[in-house]
Structures are given as structure tokens and as C-alpha cells.
Amino acid sequence: MKFLVCVKQVVDTSKMEVDPVTGRLKRNNANSILNPLDRNALEAAFALREKVGGSVTVITMGPPQAGAVLKEAVSMGADEVYLATDRAFGGADTLATSYTLAKVIEKLGHFDLIFCGQESIDSNTAQIGPEIAATLGISDVSGATDISFEKEGFITVHRPLRENVEVLDLKLPAVITCTADLNKPRYPSLKGILKKNEVEIHNITSADVDVDPGRIGMKGSPTQVRQVRPIVPPKKENLRIEDKTAEEAADGLFEAMKKLNLM
Numbered sequence: 001m002k003f004l005v006c007v008k009q010v011v012d013t014s015k016m017e018v019d020p021v022t023g024r025l026k027r028n029n030a031n032s033i034l035n036p037l038d039r040n041a042l043e044a045a046f047a048l049r050e051k052v053g054g055s056v057t058v059i060t061m062g063p064p065q066a067g068a069v070l071k072e073a074v075s076m077g078a079d080e081v082y083l084a085t086d087r088a089f090g091g092a093d094t095l096a097t098s099y100t101l102a103k104v105i106e107k108l109g110h111f112d113l114i115f116c117g118q119e120s121i122d123s124n125t126a127q128i129g130p131e132i133a134a135t136l137g138i139s140d141v142s143g144a145t146d147i148s149f150e151k152e153g154f155i156t157v158h159r160p161l162r163e164n165v166e167v168l169d170l171k172l173p174a175v176i177t178c179t180a181d182l183n184k185p186r187y188p189s190l191k192g193i194l195k196k197n198e199v200e201i202h203n204i205t206s207a208d209v210d211v212d213p214g215r216i217g218m219k220g221s222p223t224q225v226r227q228v229r230p231i232v233p234p235k236k237e238n239l240r241i242e243d244k245t246a247e248e249a250a251d252g253l254f255e256a257m258k259k260l261n262l263m
Contacts, residue, residue: 001054003112004105005073006132008035008061009034009065010032011033032069034069037119041177042058042077043184046076059081059101061084061089061104063085066083067201071196071199076188077189082104083201092216092218095222096219099215100216104204107208107209112173114129114175116177118143133174133175136175141168144157146158154170155170157170
């Protein structure tokens with residue numbers, strides 16, 4: 001079987017920096033990592049490859065430095081890696097990103113299963129997987145906590161539904177987005193670490209795929225992030241009421257609560 005995993009290079013939230021002039025996240029190799037839930041997506045593909053055979057292809061979209069996460073995927077066990085990189089792809093929101101990725105997937109050929117992390121830690125939209133499926137016209141399930149092959153042409157997926165578990169038979173080909181509860185991602189192997197420095201990253205530009213120029217990059221993005229800012233913890237102030245009568249203390253407390261919009 002042919003498996004494909006979509007991954008993303010994201011800003012490490014523990015090292016997040018915001019450009020004070022542009023109001024955008026600073027993205028560089030020093031503070032960028034492989035999106036954590038994409039590791040679960042990779043593990044899902046590797047585990048199924050070990051059970052039923054096949055290959056695992058990994059793709060990402062981004063600037064040239066995004067190739068770092070593809071090399072990490074190779075160190076974990078990926079067979080082939082592709083980087084969709086072009087200035088024309090820049091500034092894309094989830095709709096333009098998913099459209100671009102879907103067109104790249106079509107160029108690469110047929111895949112039985114496409115995996116994505118449920119969401120990325122830098123935007124938390126959880127939209128890319130379902131939007132890829134919609135663009136390709138195939139079925140999808142989000143938030144998988146267990147997957148298995150039960151019958152030919154289908155994959156069985158478990159996902160939480162409030163306090164219950166929903167069990168679905170998903171017709172192939174399909175897209176599945178993965179949660180942290182699905183598995184425990186493997187560590188890179190020594191063989192993989194050596195291979196990642198030799199692997200060829202196949203670059204794909206807008207000229208290589210059949211895309212509508214009006215649906216990629218900023219032109220194809222109906223939404224834009226205007227500004228990002230860190231959360232500033234609220235200041236804590238203590239109010240002490242002492243050396244007053246009970247009536248004066250009550251009045252003082254009442255006035256303080258009004259100023260804090262608690263009354």
C-alpha cells in the first residue's frame with residue numbers, strides 16, 4: 001500500500017518570538033520544529049507499512065528551510081520526501097495551503113491513505129486534513145485514536161465522541177488526522193540518522209503542478225493573520241481592608257469590586 005504523510009514546520013511555542021514591526025511570528029531554524037502531532041501521523045503510517053507492506057512518502061509546504069522536518073521524517077523511516085516551495089505559495093491560509101497540497105498529491109500519484117496531524121501548534125485550526133480530502137473528493141475522519149484494517153478496501157477508525165467512542169469504516173482512499181492518543185512516535189534509528197544526510201528532497205514549485213494561480217498563496221487566501229502577540233499574564237493586586245469598621249470595610253470592598261467589573 002502507498003501511504004502519504006503531510007507534515008509542517010512550526011514555531012516551538014517555548015521559543016516563540018513575535019516581530020514587533022510586522023506583528024508576525026519569527027520563523028527560523030533556531031526556533032522551528034516538526035509539529036508534534038505530525039509525529040503521530042508519521043508513526044501511524046510506519047506502523048501500517050510494517051503490517052501490510054508498502055511505502056511512506058512525506059510532503060510539506062514552506063520555504064527551503066522547511067526541508068529540515070523532511071530530513072527528520074527520513075530519520076524516523078520515510079521512504080521519499082517532497083517539499084512544495086515557491087514564493088507563489090507564500091502567505092497561504094488553510095484553504096490555499098490544502099488546495100496546494102492536494103494538487104501536489106495528485107501530481108505524485110495515487111495513495112491509499114493520507115495522514116495528517118489533527119492540528120498544528122502554531123494555528124490550531126484542524127482544517128488542513130479535511131480540506132485536502134474535500135479537494136481530492138475522498139473520505140476523511142478527524143481525531144483518530146485507533147486504526148486497523150478489518151476488511152478489504154476499508155480502514156476502521158476509532159475517535160472520541162463526547163464520552164463515547166465512535167467506530168467508523170472508512171472507504172479507501174482516505175485522509176485521517178491523528179491525535180496524541182493514537183500511538184507513541186518512534187525515535188529516529190541510527191540507520192535513519194545516517195540516511196537523512198544523503199536523502200534527496202524533491203522540490204516542487206507552482207510550475208510543476210496544475211494549479212489555479214488565483215487559489216494559491218495570498219491570492220487564494222480569504223483569511224489573513226493580521227497580528228500575533230504573546231499572552232501577557234494579568235497583574236495581580238492585593239486589597240487589604242483593616243483598621244476600619246465593618247460597615248467601612250464592606251463599602252471599601254464593594255467599591256473595589258465595581259472597579260474590577262465584578263459587580
